[in-house]
Amino acid sequence: TESDIFYRPTIHFTPTIGFMNDPNGLVFDGxxxxxxxxxxxxxxxxxxxxxGHATSNDLLHWQDQPIAxxxxxxxxxxxxxxxxxxxxxxxxxxxxxxxxxxxxxxxSSHRQAQYLAISHDNGQTxxxxxxxxxxxxxxxxxxxxxxxxxxxxxxxxxxxxKSRLHQxxxxxxxxxxxxxxxxxxxxxxxxxxxxxCPNLIEVPLEGGGRRWxxxxxxxxxGPTGGSITQYFVGEFDGTRFIPDDTVIGLTDFAKDAxxxxxYSNMPxxxxxxxxxxxxxxxxxxxxxxxxxxxxxLPRTMTLKRDFAGWIxxxxxxxxxxxxxxxxIPFATRRIAAGSSAQVALPPxxxxxxxxxxxxxxxxxxxxxxxxxxxxxFIIVFGNEQGETLTIGFDAFSGQLWLDRNDLKGFAQPFFxxxxxxxxxxxxxxxxxxVILDASTLEIFxxxxxxxxxxxxxxxGPLDFLRLEASGAAATxxxxxxxxxxxxxx
Ligand code: FRU
Numbered sequence: 001t002e003s004d005i006f007y008r009p010t011i012h013f014t015p016t017i018g019f020m021n022d023p024n025g026l027v028f029d030g031x032x033x034x035x036x037x038x039x040x041x042x043x044x045x046x047x048x049x050x051x052g053h054a055t056s057n058d059l060l061h062w063q064d065q066p067i068a069x070x071x072x073x074x075x076x077x078x079x080x081x082x083x084x085x086x087x088x089x090x091x092x093x094x095x096x097x098x099x100x101x102x103x104x105x106x107x108s109s110h111r112q113a114q115y116l117a118i119s120h121d122n123g124q125t126x127x128x129x130x131x132x133x134x135x136x137x138x139x140x141x142x143x144x145x146x147x148x149x150x151x152x153x154x155x156x157x158x159x160x161x162k163s164r165l166h167q168x169x170x171x172x173x174x175x176x177x178x179x180x181x182x183x184x185x186x187x188x189x190x191x192x193x194x195x196x197c198p199n200l201i202e203v204p205l206e207g208g209g210r211r212w213x214x215x216x217x218x219x220x221x222g223p224t225g226g227s228i229t230q231y232f233v234g235e236f237d238g239t240r241f242i243p244d245d246t247v248i249g250l251t252d253f254a255k256d257a258x259x260x261x262x263y264s265n266m267p268x269x270x271x272x273x274x275x276x277x278x279x280x281x282x283x284x285x286x287x288x289x290x291x292x293x294x295x296x297l298p299r300t301m302t303l304k305r306d307f308a309g310w311i312x313x314x315x316x317x318x319x320x321x322x323x324x325x326x327x328i329p330f331a332t333r334r335i336a337a338g339s340s341a342q343v344a345l346p347p348x349x350x351x352x353x354x355x356x357x358x359x360x361x362x363x364x365x366x367x368x369x370x371x372x373x374x375x376x377f378i379i380v381f382g383n384e385q386g387e388t389l390t391i392g393f394d395a396f397s398g399q400l401w402l403d404r405n406d407l408k409g410f411a412q413p414f415f416x417x418x419x420x421x422x423x424x425x426x427x428x429x430x431x432x433x434v435i436l437d438a439s440t441l442e443i444f445x446x447x448x449x450x451x452x453x454x455x456x457x458x459x460g461p462l463d464f465l466r467l468e469a470s471g472a473a474a475t476x477x478x479x480x481x482x483x484x485x486x487x488x489x
Contacts, residue, residue: 003409004288007439007457010486011323011350012277013054013062013295019044020293021283022197022259023274024051025068025082025102027123028266033059034123035274035295036068036102038079044292045284049076051104053123059272059298059318061487069102069117069126078112079144079197080104082123083156083176084265090176092118092129101176102126103158105143106133112143114160116176135160135171135179142169144197147176148264153238157182159214163194168216170240183240185214189230189248192221197229197259200236203271203313205303210269211311212236213303214243215251217259219280223250225414226281227258233303233311249313253421254402254443255279257296257453271301272318277440277453281414286439287457294440296453306449307424314448317435320352324482332467332476337375340468343481345381347461350437350484353379358429359395360472375428375472381436381462389436389456391443395428395472400445402452409457421450435484436462 008014018041025036032055039052051069054062069077085098093099100119105112113133117126135145141163150157150172158171158179166187171179186195197217202210214232222228229251234243251260252275260275277294278286286292299315306312330343337360345351359375374396382388390403405417423430423446433444436456443452465481 001289004290007288008291009294009350009437009440010488011060011320011437011484012297012440013488015039015052015291015293016064017290018042019046019284020052020276021046021278022079022276023261023295024079024104026261026274027082027084027100027264029084029100029122032057033263034082035062036082037295039067041067044288044290049078049107051077051102055123058322060320060323065124068124069104072106074115074132075106075108075111078105078107079259081146081261081264083147083149085176089174092176103134103145103147103176105145107143110140111136111138112140114145114158114179129177131177134177141165141194146199146261148200150238157200157238159198159200161195161198161216163196166191166195168195168198168214168241185241186216188232188243189216190218190221190223190228192218194219197261199260199262200241201262201271202269203301203303205311206305206314211303212241213313214241215260215262219258222255224253224255224419225416226255226279228252228255229258229260229275231313244311251275251313251315252451252453254419254452254454255416256455257451262301273299273301273315275453277455279414282412285412286455287410297435297442302448304447304449307427312449315451316444316448317433317442320435320484323484323487324352325349325485326483328481328483330465330479330481332479335467335469335474335476337469337471337473340466342464342466345463345465346483347463349486350435352482352484353434353436353465353480354432355479356429356431356477357393357474358477359393359469359474361428362472375474376470377474378468378470379432379434380466380468381464382466383458383460383463385460387458387460387462389441389458389462391432391434393423393430398423398425398427400430400432400450402443402454404441404454404456407457408459419452419454421445421452423450437484
């Protein structure tokens with residue numbers, strides 16, 4: 001249908017047909033990046049889960065590949081990971097070069113257990129290990145293994161969710177097939193209903209060093225509704241994960257980035273993630289017919305200290321500069337209080353807006369009026385049909401908001417529209433990078449410390465960008481606006 005085409009992103013991975021949720025098996029094989037994903041090839045609904053597959057040499061241009069792991073009589077092929085066994089430590093490969101192995105959950109109505117499969121053709125197809133499941137605790141809520149090679153102890157470590165117990169279990173193995181229980185983490189952070197898709201990775205800290213981060217997806221029960229990914233910064237000693245403190249972080253201030261996974265076997269241990277750009281609250285009702293589901297752009301992750309000195313996750317879109325077309329001229333240095341500047345957007349293309357802005361102090365001789373003490377800077381993507389998608393900055397409190405409520409293409413009780421985050425309290429300056437691509441919006445603010453990911457469904461094309469200052473004037477220190485070149489067929 002028309003909406004199947006209109007809502008299809010041009011630089012975000014989507015399935016040609018069928019239903020997609022979590023990214024799986026994110027691994028770099030030395031030449032190509034693999035993206036496997038939870039996939040129902042038969043219908044635009046979750047069910048009959050297979051591992052779909054795509055490959056890329058830059059994480060931006062993807063080639064569809066045949067289904068890699070099918071549903072079998074043992075169950076659906078739920079979320080899991082892929083690793084490169086570089087020395088054939090598993091003994092499962094024909095030669096010392098080793099190869100790729102996948103570990104994932106087979107799920108039936110009464111059991112969820114972990115399976116091992118080996119690829120002899122560089123990740124195209126997988127052969128199930130002879131003695132599956134390799135890890136079965138007789139549970140029907142035990143899923144989503146992620147495996148890392150832990151150098152200090154020279155063994156594989158698996159994190160896997162005991163979903164309804166709100167715990168992440170740690171296991172160790174030297175051959176990927178025999179697993180020994182190490183420890184359990186949690187309940188910790190959000191309660192929610194199910195803990196899912198744990199991921200453990202060392203992330204570089206800006207200024208030097210690395211810290212361990214444990215990501216845990218929770219669904220439903222996120223503070224913005226439904227699906228959310230939380231994270232803990234801490235220490236992993238080879239046996240247990242010890243968080244630095246009792247606070248949790250959330251990877252997103254909106255509600256459409258879930259089941260975040262990290263890439264395995266990255267050169268220089270670069271920390272790169274992809275999340276499912278969706279939420280279980282409405283993913284099966286989105287206004288497309290033949291396909292449903294998108295992935296976020298690949299994101300580089302670092303840890304940074306925030307305004308108060310706490311270590312937090314920062315995310316930035318990876319290498320999308322390479323997709324920039326000719327800059328769209330939009331020279332705006334100063335926007336007076338109560339005025340705006342507008343530019344037309346080219347149709348049918350993804351757009352990147354990057355800017356840094358300082359909102360003036362509100363002049364003291366102005367009556368307070370209904371705007372109180374606040375100066376606001378507002379970014380509007382809109383059209384003549386009266387639809388608006390708004391990102392606003394409140395300089396008095398240092399907070400940012402996102403409002404998708406005035407888009408008319410989709411309504412559903414859980415498809416709520418307004419989200420906010422705090423950047424720096426008491427700071428009238430902000431920086432932001434916005435990527436708008438058909439039915440997807442990604443916002444990276446405050447150097448990537450505040451990230452908002454949202455599905456958006458305008459009824460018609462958003463064909464202008466308008467910048468508004470209200471309550472106080474604003475200085476636009478830098479602004480760049482680019483169309484981004486299509487990467488998907
Ligand atoms: C997360 C999740 C996983 C499960 C998969 C099923 O979104 O519920 O826990 O493995 O999706 O598709």
